[in-house]
Amino acid sequence: MQTQPxxxxxxxxxVLRQEPWQGGYHLLVLRAPFIAPRVQPGQxxxxxxxxxxxxxxxxxxxxxxxxxxxxxxxxxxxxxxTSAMCALRPGDSLSLIGPLGRGFPLPRPDAVPVIVxxxxxxxxxxxxxxxxxxxxxxxxxxxTVEDILCVSDFEVLGWEVRVATEDGSRGVHGLVTAxxxxxxxxxxRPSTIELFACGPNGxxxxxxxxxxHYSLPAWVSMDRNMGCGLGACLTCVQKxxxxxxxxxxxxxCKEGPVFDAQTILWEDEA
Amino acid sequence: MTTERRPPLDAEFQPxxxxxxxxxxxxxxxxxxxxxxGYGTEYADLVDFEKLGAIVVKGISLDPWSGxxxxxxxxxxSGLINAIGLQNPGVEKFIREHLAQLKRFxxxxxxxxxxxxVEEYAAxxxxxxxEEGVAALEINVSCPNIKEGSKLFGTDLTAFRKxxxxxxxxxxxxxxxxxxxxxxxxxxFARAAEESGADAISLINSVPAMVVDxxxxxxxxxNITGGLTGPAIRPIALKLVWEAxxxxxxxxxxxxxxxxxxxxAEFMIVGATAVAVGTxxxxxxxxxxxxxxxxxxxxxxxxxxxxxELIGSLRS
Ligand SMILES: Cc1cc2nc3c(=O)[nH]c(=O)nc-3n(C[C@H](O)[C@H](O)[C@H](O)COP(=O)(O)O)c2cc1C
Ligand code: FES
Numbered sequence: 001m002q003t004q005p006x007x008x009x010x011x012x013x014x015v016l017r018q019e020p021w022q023g024g025y026h027l028l029v030l031r032a033p034f035i036a037p038r039v040q041p042g043q044x045x046x047x048x049x050x051x052x053x054x055x056x057x058x059x060x061x062x063x064x065x066x067x068x069x070x071x072x073x074x075x076x077x078x079x080x081x082t083s084a085m086c087a088l089r090p091g092d093s094l095s096l097i098g099p100l101g102r103g104f105p106l107p108r109p110d111a112v113p114v115i116v117x118x119x120x121x122x123x124x125x126x127x128x129x130x131x132x133x134x135x136x137x138x139x140x141x142x143x144t145v146e147d148i149l150c151v152s153d154f155e156v157l158g159w160e161v162r163v164a165t166e167d168g169s170r171g172v173h174g175l176v177t178a179x180x181x182x183x184x185x186x187x188x189r190p191s192t193i194e195l196f197a198c199g200p201n202g203x204x205x206x207x208x209x210x211x212x213h214y215s216l217p218a219w220v221s222m223d224r225n226m227g228c229g230l231g232a233c234l235t236c237v238q239k240x241x242x243x244x245x246x247x248x249x250x251x252x253c254k255e256g257p258v259f260d261a262q263t264i265l266w267e268d269e270a
Numbered sequence: 271m272t273t274e275r276r277p278p279l280d281a282e283f284q285p286x287x288x289x290x291x292x293x294x295x296x297x298x299x300x301x302x303x304x305x306x307x308g309y310g311t312e313y314a315d316l317v318d319f320e321k322l323g324a325i326v327v328k329g330i331s332l333d334p335w336s337g338x339x340x341x342x343x344x345x346x347x348s349g350l351i352n353a354i355g356l357q358n359p360g361v362e363k364f365i366r367e368h369l370a371q372l373k374r375f376x377x378x379x380x381x382x383x384x385x386x387x388v389e390e391y392a393a394x395x396x397x398x399x400x401e402e403g404v405a406a407l408e409i410n411v412s413c414p415n416i417k418e419g420s421k422l423f424g425t426d427l428t429a430f431r432k433x434x435x436x437x438x439x440x441x442x443x444x445x446x447x448x449x450x451x452x453x454x455x456x457x458x459f460a461r462a463a464e465e466s467g468a469d470a471i472s473l474i475n476s477v478p479a480m481v482v483d484x485x486x487x488x489x490x491x492x493n494i495t496g497g498l499t500g501p502a503i504r505p506i507a508l509k510l511v512w513e514a515x516x517x518x519x520x521x522x523x524x525x526x527x528x529x530x531x532x533x534x535a536e537f538m539i540v541g542a543t544a545v546a547v548g549t550x551x552x553x554x555x556x557x558x559x560x561x562x563x564x565x566x567x568x569x570x571x572x573x574x575x576x577x578x579e580l581i582g583s584l585r586s
Contacts, residue, residue, distance in 0.1 A: 008315040010555065048553055054348040056500050057552055097316070097555070227343055227350070228552045230316075232308030232328075234354050235343040249336060249357065254312075
């Protein structure tokens with residue numbers, strides 16, 4: 001069973017810190033006394049930037065860390081909104097709506113948790129790793145060493161991290177599925193494992209296929225453009241297999257962002 | 271009509287915010303715009319429904335409808351283009367699951383309806399006719415008439431009259447046709463609504479628009495085209511409301527890019543009796559609530575005891 005989201009609020013969070021991080025990422029530390037203690041692993045916050053002035057929509061961000069009344073967001077300035085975010089300084093305020101969406105289910109106590117992440121997905125899965133009843137194994141993939149984030153954060157929690165980069169600058173040379181496949185095919189691996197993934201769509205699909213092949217439970221966190229973030233505008237929809245097997249739209253902001261990997265209908269299946 | 275300006279009222283004075291949309295009395299003139307507030311309950315944690323003049327829910331059709339592929343929305347300068355494609359669970363599921371929830375609040379619920387044929391419009395309207403908890407029906411005519419090719423009910427005057435008249439026959443509920451902006455004479459549609467038995471009109475619906483990604487040379491929406499909403503369309507909407515108000519005596523619900531109290535006031539000054547807040551709700555869910563509070567303040571500053579004094583008070 002997935003956990004029910006707690007109640008949602010709008011909160012003016014105070015910027016405590018803003019730091020450049022590796023790989024063009026930035027770390028934003030916010031004081032959000034209502035939202036921070038309520039964030040569940042896999043949930044997100046919807047942020048309102050005051051610039052650019054003609055911006056119409058909020059920007060969703062997964063929560064990296066949440067501790068007491070503070071929360072951290074790891075982001076990469078790619079569009080106008082996220083670039084404006086870099087201008088935030090300590091003492092500035094940032095309106096948040098959250099916590100939003102349905103996060104990861106409680107990890108099964110009898111299974112070894114296995115995380116597979118690409119890009120900011122490594123940050124988005126940190127809270128999950130922290131709440132797992134026991135440390136597990138994490139597979140991180142990226143284009144180069146610069147894209148491999150927060151390995152030490154996972155190691156401090158007792159997790160083993162295996163890395164793959166497409167240019168071979170760190171870990172296995174190739175996609176994250178290379179070390180993952182080697183692990184899954186190894187007869188001496190633990191037989192009960194549960195997969196949790198966050199990253200580009202192609203990677204998530206590959207994970208869903210592995211999970212299906214090995215009959216493993218798998219949860220994927222989907223990334224979609226969002227409007228309201230609250231389930232009202234129907235911008236963020238994803239085709240999934242409904243209870244009776246028919247294809248139905250699910251709202252990534254409400255029924256997701258985390259889905260049972262086997263329910264997702266990937267583009268050419270929908 | 272108020273033409274001269276008046277001294278401000280004192281800060282304790284509570285101006286009368288109530289307005290009448292035909293037979294429907296609203297506690298204040300600020301409502302949500304269809305399609306931007308879901309079925310209401312999505313916003314229940316953030317918005318105090320009791321503070322709103324009315325809640326207008328997302329468009330409902332006879333049968334469930336799955337809408338368009340993704341991407342469905344794209345942000346542009348000061349606006350949003352959407353091509354959701356009217357996805358909705360159909361009238362029965364809406365009544366069972368969503369209307370039931372909304373009945374717990376005292377705020378009037380206006381249901382936005384649409385169909386692919388005149389008969390479908392009439393059938394949805396008939397289904398709501400006896401539904402308690404539905405204060406009025408807003409008719410979304412910005413959909414293609416599948417019986418007559420690509421002709422839109424909202425831009426073809428004959429098709430528009432047919433749909434409004436058919437809905438009038440099907441229900442005694444207050445009926446509010448919602449006008450499309452892309453017509454050459456909005457006054458003609460306003461008059462046609464009045465002649466066909468409408469109790470009020472609302473305008474504007476979204477403005478047809480598109481965006482292309484120059485790099486990939488692909489459209490930014492799966493549907494290729496969509497409807498532009500938000501601040502970018504406010505001056506267009508204001509002008510159309512002004513024109514419509516001169517063509518009909520029907521009360522008008524004005525909308526298009528309202529994000530501030532002053533914007534709501536502008537629509538009322540040019541002749542709207544009430545206003546709806548749409549796209550602005552996405553960034554600030556409490557926009558409509560804030561405008562209700564702001565209006566009282568605004569009226570005091572204008573020296574007006576009732577918001578009704580504002581309606582059509584444009585000075586020359
Ligand atoms: C995402 C979205 C969905 C909409 N869906 C509907 C709808 O189902 N029926 C309808 O009559 N209007 C719909 N509209 C139009 C709005 O009700 C309103 O007329 C328009 O957005 C202009 O107001 P605004 O600029 O304040 O958003 C929709 C608008 C948006 C942005
Ligand atoms: S973003 Fe509006 S429904 Fe999900």
